[in-house]
Amino acid sequence: MAETIRRRLLGSLRAQAAASSEPGADGLWEDVDYADLDVADWAPFRHLVRLRMLAVASPDAAMRAMDAWLRLDPRCPNWWYDQLGAPRALGDAALLLEPALSPAQRAAVCRILRRAAFAGMTGQNLLWAAEVVIRRCLLEGDDDGLAEAFRQAATLLTPGTGEGVQPDYSFHQHGPQLYSGGYGHEFAVDMAALAVLGAGTPLALPLDELSAYFLDGQRWMLHAGRYDIACMGRESTREGNARRGRILEAAARSLAGAGAPRAAELRAFGRGPGPGARYFPRSDYLSVHRTGWSAAVKTSSTRTVLSEAGNGEGLRGRHLCDGVTHLWRTGEEYADLWPVQDWRHLPGVTAASRPGPPPPLADFGQDTGGSPFAGGLSDGLLALCAMHLDRDGVRARKAWFFFLEEYVALGAGITGADPGAPVHTTIDQVALTGEVVADSGTVRHNGVAYHVLDGPPPTVRAGRRTGRWSDVNRSQSPRDLAADVLEIWLDHGPAPRDAAYAYLAVPGPAPASSPTVLANTPSLQAVRHSGLDVTQAVFHRPGTLTLPDGSSVTVSRPLLLQLTGADDVIAACPLSPGAVADVTRWVQLRRPG
Known part of the structure; x- marks a missing residue:
């Protein structure tokens, strides 16, 4: 032996x-x-x-x-x-x-x-x-x-x-x-x-x-x-x-x-796993794979520890668990951008935009997210996830809804405590490849179209950025590096009160039908895709969602919910992820007439 x-x-x-x-x-x-x-x-x-x-x-x-x-x-x-x-x-x-x-x-x-x-x-x-x-x-x-x-x-x-x-x-x-x-x-x-x-x-x-x-x-x-x-x-x-x-x-x-x-x-x-979606409730993490593209969302809660710093490493990762949303088509979108990127403008993140890089977390600290509300839901193909952001004086209700060819990102109740720091929601920060076309609230680049559906118009910044690996990790090389970077963000202004945003990401050809935002408030965020006959909703508190056909969904506790067709409901509780939500107990469907 x-x-x-x-x-x-x-x-x-x-x-x-x-x-x-x-x-x-x-x-x-x-x-x-x-x-x-x-x-x-x-x-x-x-x-x-x-x-x-x-x-x-x-x-x-x-x-x-x-x-x-x-x-x-x-x-x-x-x-x-x-x-x-x-x-x-x-x-x-x-x-x-x-x-x-x-x-x-x-x-x-x-x-x-x-x-x-x-x-x-x-x-x-x-x-x-x-x-x-x-x-x-x-x-x-x-x-x-x-x-x-x-x-x-x-x-x-x-x-x-x-x-x-x-x-x-x-x-x-x-x-x-x-x-x-x-x-x-x-x-x-x-x-x-x-x-x-x-x-x-x-x-x-x-x-x-x-x-x-x-x-x-x-x-x-x-x-x-x-x-x-x-x-x-x-x-x-x-x-x-x-x-x-x-x-x-x-x-x-x-x-x-x-x-x-x-x-x-x-x-x-x-x-790869093939077309599908998987939510990891133990880690507040959603991964979505499609033919031709993939995406992931990292949220945080009081149950999970934020991405750490330690031994001079991870010096700028303060916002890595604040709803970071990466979108890949070729695999080169974010390759080695870490030394040169703006770490306050990580894709998907809503954060105060202050001068200089964000300060590192305490070495090997056990800092967690600011709210117990974070969760996700998937039927194996479609998916959604949500979180209550509460970090560094910025609060927001954030949600993501993934369909077959696109996803919708919503934010509501966005509040900032610092009157000297504008709050930004970053749509993407990616390697600049080819032409950028910005028109009427839509930004197109490298086969991806971002359509701003609600909120401030997108701000676009493209150009050469410089940095060193040693800026983010003291043990790494101090050689100077440069890369062409594209940033797209929404500016909610300094100390916003109850601001909101909605945008649609389409990583490929325009689909035959697009989802519609039904609600985007601090109480309820919901999106319907009529082509798939699917409604996804995040109930931040008990309430009712009325659908376009006059039917309604009422929940008696905070829930993430997906309704397919007339009565196929799956749900998850964002306050105790991984537990099976009792749909018969917490969800009531009503049809017109």
Whole structure:
């Protein structure tokens, strides 16, 4: 059993090998600052990355580097490097070099690997700890410890309400914070690799939930191969991190090869979920996929933690959970705009427009949204979601209604507390590609038409923007960057009172029929699509919606509701998302006559 795990792990490590420079006679690299104490990009870690590569290509040079590391044993102020990152990389190198290790070297390596322990670990951190323990147990010949490490990893595959995989297959880390594109990405890739190691042995992992996590969770967070930055936490500000869809696609294929259920879907992972919509109530997140385009909305509530800052990362993500609405057709719409974009003008967000970037949240804070009201609803194809925004003196009732070829965004009750700061609702901020046509409340660009149905006329700003990755993440490159950016927003003026907006987004050819706004007030927001015979509504409080044919819908509590045809009703409660709303108890339909 252990030998099977060892053989498979060594094969994987050798397949990942790449070229590396060699260290000096003392086993050190001149370009590595071994005294560095950076908590986000710790320079000595590069030594271990190179050591792991050399262990395949040049074992003699690798042994010099191994001895140098064991001699110095550098420590980082960031516990992750000390307990997880460095031990794991060192364990990889030691396994590759194992035939040449002396008993003293093996013992010294294992002392460092013992810094990883299961106590106090959750989510992806627990999985990283298990990976370190697996390496140590292979080096020490500890079969019982090896089995325990696999058992600990297997516990993470059962969805729960703590950190890790949620019952809706989104992923949380650092509290109830959506991290599917950050820690959750690493979890998927590492767990798939662990599944391959244990396949067909007594240590095999249960794969049904892991397969569901890939297909019913991670697959919905990707759009044209890129993660939505609203599900990445502070990791969205690491250059290139959003482009890791291909890595996840390869992991899905390997999982299929390990015998996971739904293998055909896993092999076709890169094609996306197909036309559909999925709401993740544990994370206040809606993902919509269509043929030719996709979109996502990230809201927040008092139940979910906002996208964090920490270790000098995520410095401008203050509004990433305030209704951010990204719309993709090619996948290049937002590619690497993060260093140059206006972070107060994130798409979909209503916020005060003050000079300079928004201030970062407290490092690793547990700040939540300002209201318990946030929720969503989907029948698997159509969808809607809504939130009560209450951030930094700005309040608003915001709702989104997704149909087959378009979506409607509504805002009502918009109030700002600062008379010196105008409140803006941003429709989009996107890479400028080709001509922008603005006419009579409509803005067209790159195959998308935005029609302002109510509220102030759209403001358009297009041109060159400059910035640096280090502006949003101190560990990233300080090189100057420039990109052409298009911004479209609605200006509600300073300190607005009960302002409103409505706009229709059409990412493709004009549909045969368009939805109609039935209500947009602080009490009720509703849209009807006559071509689909569908009405969607957000009842912010109990009330009645009268339909064009004279029929009505009355609810006795706050609800999100979709009515299809004469009497097909589905509903969700925005105050307790995930709970099934009792339509017979809370909803009353009346027909004319």
